[in-house]
Amino acid sequence: MAEAKEWVKEQKVNIEEILFDELYERARQRGVERVKQSLEKGIIYDAPLLNDVDCAMEIFSYPIARMLVVAIESDYLLRRYALAEAKRAYENMKNEGEDFISYLAKEMGIEVNGEKIHFADYLKYAPTWDMKWKLVNRELKNGYVMLSKNEVARLIQEAIRKKIYNELSYIFAPPEVKKVFRNEIIAIKSRIAFKDKRAKMKEVNADYFPPCIKSLISAAKSGINVPHVGRFTMVTFLNAIGMSIDEILKIFSSSPDFNEEKTRYQIEHITGRISSTVYAPPKCDTIRTWGLCYPDEYCRGIKHPLFYYRRRRK
Amino acid sequence: MNFLKRKFYSYYLQPHIEFPDRIERREYAFILFNEDSMHRHISFSSKEAILTYLKANVPAHAYYSSAYYRTPSASTMKEKQWMGADLIFDLDADHLPNIENLTYEETLQEVKKELLKLLSFLTEDFGFGKHDIRIYFSGGRGYHCHISNKSVLELGSQERREIVDYITARGLEIKEIVGERSIYKDRFVDKRIEIYPDHGGWKGRIARGIINFFKQIKSMEREDAIKELMKIEGIGKKIAEALYDALTDERMKRIEKGMIDQASEFRRIVKPLIKRLAVSLHSEADEPVTADIKRLIRLPGSLHGKTGLKVTRVDIDAIEDFDPLTHAVVFGDDMIKVNVEKPIKIKMKENVFELEKGAATVPEYLAVFLVARKMAVA
Numbered sequence: 001m002a003e004a005k006e007w008v009k010e011q012k013v014n015i016e017e018i019l020f021d022e023l024y025e026r027a028r029q030r031g032v033e034r035v036k037q038s039l040e041k042g043i044i045y046d047a048p049l050l051n052d053v054d055c056a057m058e059i060f061s062y063p064i065a066r067m068l069v070v071a072i073e074s075d076y077l078l079r080r081y082a083l084a085e086a087k088r089a090y091e092n093m094k095n096e097g098e099d100f101i102s103y104l105a106k107e108m109g110i111e112v113n114g115e116k117i118h119f120a121d122y123l124k125y126a127p128t129w130d131m132k133w134k135l136v137n138r139e140l141k142n143g144y145v146m147l148s149k150n151e152v153a154r155l156i157q158e159a160i161r162k163k164i165y166n167e168l169s170y171i172f173a174p175p176e177v178k179k180v181f182r183n184e185i186i187a188i189k190s191r192i193a194f195k196d197k198r199a200k201m202k203e204v205n206a207d208y209f210p211p212c213i214k215s216l217i218s219a220a221k222s223g224i225n226v227p228h229v230g231r232f233t234m235v236t237f238l239n240a241i242g243m244s245i246d247e248i249l250k251i252f253s254s255s256p257d258f259n260e261e262k263t264r265y266q267i268e269h270i271t272g273r274i275s276s277t278v279y280a281p282p283k284c285d286t287i288r289t290w291g292l293c294y295p296d297e298y299c300r301g302i303k304h305p306l307f308y309y310r311r312r313r314k
Numbered sequence: 315m316n317f318l319k320r321k322f323y324s325y326y327l328q329p330h331i332e333f334p335d336r337i338e339r340r341e342y343a344f345i346l347f348n349e350d351s352m353h354r355h356i357s358f359s360s361k362e363a364i365l366t367y368l369k370a371n372v373p374a375h376a377y378y379s380s381a382y383y384r385t386p387s388a389s390t391m392k393e394k395q396w397m398g399a400d401l402i403f404d405l406d407a408d409h410l411p412n413i414e415n416l417t418y419e420e421t422l423q424e425v426k427k428e429l430l431k432l433l434s435f436l437t438e439d440f441g442f443g444k445h446d447i448r449i450y451f452s453g454g455r456g457y458h459c460h461i462s463n464k465s466v467l468e469l470g471s472q473e474r475r476e477i478v479d480y481i482t483a484r485g486l487e488i489k490e491i492v493g494e495r496s497i498y499k500d501r502f503v504d505k506r507i508e509i510y511p512d513h514g515g516w517k518g519r520i521a522r523g524i525i526n527f528f529k530q531i532k533s534m535e536r537e538d539a540i541k542e543l544m545k546i547e548g549i550g551k552k553i554a555e556a557l558y559d560a561l562t563d564e565r566m567k568r569i570e571k572g573m574i575d576q577a578s579e580f581r582r583i584v585k586p587l588i589k590r591l592a593v594s595l596h597s598e599a600d601e602p603v604t605a606d607i608k609r610l611i612r613l614p615g616s617l618h619g620k621t622g623l624k625v626t627r628v629d630i631d632a633i634e635d636f637d638p639l640t641h642a643v644v645f646g647d648d649m650i651k652v653n654v655e656k657p658i659k660i661k662m663k664e665n666v667f668e669l670e671k672g673a674a675t676v677p678e679y680l681a682v683f684l685v686a687r688k689m690a691v692a
Contacts, residue, residue, distance in 0.1 A: 119440060120465040123473040135476040136483060137490040141514025143441025143465075225471045225607075227478075229485050259470075290484055 004059055011056075018060055019180050027057040031064030032184050038084030039077060039191060042274060043091075066164075071173035072185055074192050078168055079265065083274055086161035093153035101152055108159040112152055116144035125158040129232055129270055129279075165261065204243050210308035211296045212287050213237050223254045229282075229290045232270065236281040237305055239271040281305055317692035319347045319372055321682050322617055325644055326368045331615035332627060333361050335462065339382035339397065343610050344373035345619065352377075357387040374619025377610035380460075382467075391608065398467035399607045401474065403481075405429055406456035410594060419661065421455055422638055429457045430633065432593045435481045436461070439515060449628040451638050453618025457628070458611060471607045483516065483592035488584055491517040507574040516588075521572060523587050524580070528569050532561050546586045553582070617644070622682035640664060645679035652681050652690040 018024050030047055037044045049055050069081045093101055098115075105112040110121050119135065122145045126133045139146040147155070178185065209217070216234045220226045226234070231252075238248050245267055252263050265274075272278030283304050287293045302308045334340055342356040342364070358364045368376065379386065380402045384395035405428050407413050407421045416424065429449070436442045436459070446463040469477075479485050493508035509521035531539045536558060543554035557579055565575070574580045612618065612625045623642040639662045654669045661667075662680055669676070676684070684690035 118465065119477075120469060120473075123469065123476055128472075128476055131485060131487050132490055134479065134485045134487075136480045136486045136516060139513055139515035139517055140439045140480070141441075141518075142438070146514065225475065227484065228472060228475050229479070 004062075008059065008063070013060075015174055015176070018064060019174075019176050024057070024060060027060035028064055028180075030057060030061035031068060032181065034061060034065035034085075035068050035072075035077070035081060035188060036191075038081045039188065039195070042080060042084055042087070044084050044088045046088075066168060067173045067177045068181055068184070068188075070168050070171055071177045071181065072188055072192070074189070076195075077188070077192055078165060079261075079268075080274065082161045082164040082168070085164055086157045089160050090153055090157035093156065094150060098149055101149060101156070105152060105156055105159075108156055108163065110155060110159060113144065115147050115149065115152070117147055117152065117155070118143055119145055122147075122155070125155040125162075127154075127158065127269065128228060129266055134228070169261075204238075204241055204247075205313060208309050208312040209237075210299065210302070210305045211294045212292050213305060215294055216292065217251055220251050221254055227290070227292075230292055231266075232279070233282055233287060233290070233292060233305075235267050235270050236279050237309075239267075239278070240281055240306055241309060245271065245273065316347065318374075318619070318622070318682065318685055321622070321645060321678070322347075322374070322619075323369075323372045325617060326372055329365070329368060329615055330624075330644075331361075331364065331368070331613065333364065334378055334613075336382050337361065337364070339384075339386060341379040341381070341383060341386040341394070341610075342367075342613075343377045343379075344371065345375040346371060347374045347619070355387050355389050357385075368616070373616070376613040376616035378613050379608065380611055381608045396607065401461040401463075401466040401469070401477070402609065402611055403432055403459040403461075404452075404456065404611075405432065405459070405593075406452070406454075408455070417660075418455075419639065425456050426633065426636075428594055429459070431591070432459060432481060433630070433633075435593065439480070440477070444630050447630060449630055449633070450612070450614050451623070451626045451628055451636065451642050452612055453616075453621055453623045453625045453642065458625075460611075469607075474607065480516075481593045483588050486516055486588060491515070491520055492580075492584075504575075506576075507580045509572045509574065511570075511572060519591055520584065520588060523591050524574070524583065525570055527583065527587060528561065528566065531558065532566055546583060549582060618686075620686055622679075622686040643679045643683075645677075645682050647677045647679070649675050650678050650681040650692065651675050652684060652692050654684065654690045656689050658684070658689060 018027065033047075034044050047054070047058055049058055065081070065085075069078055093104065096104075102112050105117075110125065111118060119140060122138075123135065126135075128134050131137060135145070206214075206217075213234060216226055216230045219230070220234065234251070235248055238251075245264065248267055249260065249264055252258060253260070268274045270279045281304070282290075284293065284299075284302060287305065298308060298312060302311070338357065338359045340357070341354070342358060343352050343354045344356070344367075345352050356367075358367070379399075381399035382397040384397060385393060388394045405425050407425050410421075410424050410428075413421055413424070433447070433449075436447060437444070442461060442463055446461055448460045448462075450458045450460070452458050491510075493510075495506045495508060497504040497506060509524055510517050511521040511525055512518060513521070531542060534542060539558045540551065540554045543549050543557055544551060549557075560576075560579075568575065614625045614627060616625055617623070618625065622645065623638060624644045626638070626642040628636045628641075639660070643663055652674055654671055654674050657670050659666070659668045660680075660683075662683065663677075665677075667676065667680060674690075681690070681692060685692050
């Protein structure tokens with residue numbers, strides 16, 4: 001990536017050329033495509049690269065896509081785009097050798113030592129809401145977590161996503177961008193409005209929540225740092241009964257280290273909004289072993305928190 | 315000035331405070347005698363300023379923040395501007411089973427066991443060196459473990475939570491740490507479990523735990539072994555007997571190689587074993603405190619207002635030898651008259667005391683301890 005940046009610099013092209021010159025028409029088209037695909041599909045597909053020109057256009061399409069995303073000024077799009085670019089990088093990494101991946105990791109500031117990574121770096125980037133990524137389920141020895149090549153690539157994906165999101169959150173697009181891509185911007189914006197608007201959810205009645213969920217919500221609302229598994233339980237439950245992401249997010253907003261972007265991303269992941277898996281709420285047994293179960297008189301015979309809610313709401 | 319405050323004052327004239335690093339970046343908090351509320355958001359710019367405060371106010375309890383702030387004296391988190399925090403583990407007796415039936419000394423002994431387990435996780439799994447870890451007797455009923463290694467300072471609370479989950483085995487999935495193989499034999503399916511004693515993490519820990527457990531059972535007399543097995547929840551006499559009798563030499567050899575032939579017996583013992591191997595930190599409801607990025611901890615070298623004992627550094631290589639009722643005692647041997655309210659037997663500074671209800675003359679150190687614990691009045 002640093003190399004691509006260097007290469008672009010060496011070509012001595014300026015923004016005007018990229019935006020207006022006919023030579024770069026294909027790069028502009030591909031840039032728009034990158035943004036559209038990330039919005040619609042959540043992933044950016046490979047373009048055929050047959051010769052040097054193709055490669056150059058592909059490279060120039062990247063800054064164009066970034067400018068376009070920034071110009072549209074939608075946090076929803078920005079999140080989708082950052083994730084799609086990161087996923088694309090992940091797909092490409094899968095075919096690369098270990099050396100390249102270690103090199104890339106280093107460039108992203110992750111110190112990979114063979115197939116080992118320091119736990120502090122691991123925790124920064126691992127999707128620990130997924131049980132198999134939780135540190136407790138990992139081989140940790142002398143401060144290092146053992147990972148496969150693909151798992152290292154997955155951590156790099158997350159580092160890239162964060163990096164793109166952070167970079168694009170703090171810059172403004174050159175005003176020309178809005179002119180050049182006027183029609184595309186209008187089209188994409190209307191798609192965002194359509195996609196971002198969630199169907200009006202069913203009425204949620206909090207009185208009938210099981211006691212485990214109630215206590216988690218009140219803990220989160222009063223700013224207590226809820227354990228990870230607790231967050232997972234809460235989010236999957238609230239999602240299953242039809243609460244919207246924004247409403248769920250609100251519950252976490254009084255947490256002492258509330259980070260809207262991070263929290264939203266995690267919620268969207270667990271609820272399948274930006275991933276292929278919708279996680280189901282855990283069973284009562286599991287909640288009990290996590291130490292989050294405080295049963296009341298209605299819990300008798302209940303094996304799953306959703307049954308509790310459904311039964312009592314009737 | 316009441317008795318306890320007078321004694322604390324005499325200590326704070328020349329205390330042995332172990333100052334935290336980055337003194338001026340910490341928030342300090344104190345609870346004074348005869349007050350319930352905490353004086354918070356205090357900051358100091360030097361060691362001398364802290365000593366002056368202690369002398370002038372003689373607090374019953376003294377704390378500092380595990381976190382570093384840009385402006386530690388600001389009253390909201392936002393204005394304080396969090397910069398990082400030490401990683402702190404707080405081991406307390408409150409939640410341990412049957413603790414109410416134990417004496418103060420026995421209670422501390424139980425917590426020490428948890429401390430040793432914690433240290434094994436911190437050094438072997440997390441790779442912290444002995445110089446990264448500082449251990450303190452809390453002055454009350456527990457131990458604190460401080461880690462200020464550079465790699466952990468900036469971890470957020472979710473990342474810290476992962477560390478706590480690791481040492482307490484919360485969220486541990488058995489299928490992630492053992493292998494399960496189905497072996498097809500004449501149309502029957504035989505389920506086998508493979509364990510990995512040479513691996514790192516919980517994978518290795520649980521494997522070694524299982525092997526040691528079976529070794530221990532095997533080395534026992536039949537009757538004792540069955541009793542031991544029946545201590546495990548869900549194992550009755552019949553199953554225990556069957557388990558013990560099946561544990562032949564050959565079986566034991568296979569287990570040591572990591573092969574457990576019957577998945578069912580493995581399932582019976584694996585969960586209780588995990589519980590024994592994991593650290594029992596706080597009660598589960600309190601546990602978030604440990605993962606917190608902004609908690610207050612007792613100032614090393616200050617006195618604990620409910621015992622009169624000093625928050626005392628414990629040498630990591632001499633934990634077994636540490637005796638709070640000797641090493642955390644700061645007061646002298648002058649004899650003092652007190653009125654004992656409950657009969658008590660206790661060993662302090664190597665002396666055993668057996669006191670009946672009523673008037674007694676005891677050394678100053680015992681007097682302070684009893685008065686602070688509300689077991690006597692001076």
